[in-house]
Amino acid sequence: MHEEASLTTGRATRVLIERILPAVHSASVELTVGSYVLEGEPVPAAAGIALDYAPYRVGTEWGAAWGTTWFRLEGRIPAEWRGRRVEALIDF
Secondary structure (H helix, E strand, C coil): CCCCHHHHHHHHHHHHHHHHHHHHCCCCCCCEEEEEEECCCCCCHHHHHCCCCEECCCCCCCCCCCCEEEEEEECCCCHHHCCCCCCCCCCC
């Protein structure tokens, strides 16, 4: 046993980052992202889905504080993934 808890914690963190997390999402495909910034009050979902989305470059600012921005993410699931669990991992 280590007397220093920080050594054990550091090693566990390293294993998590280097080995476990990469295995959780081992394959990925890019999504196309579109956005629509609303001026004023939010709209119901049915209206939001029908908005005219503009291309959005990931990493750019989106909307003002307390504003509303709708996003549309689109992509294709590769045929070789058939029968597998598929998730969209989105990091705002």
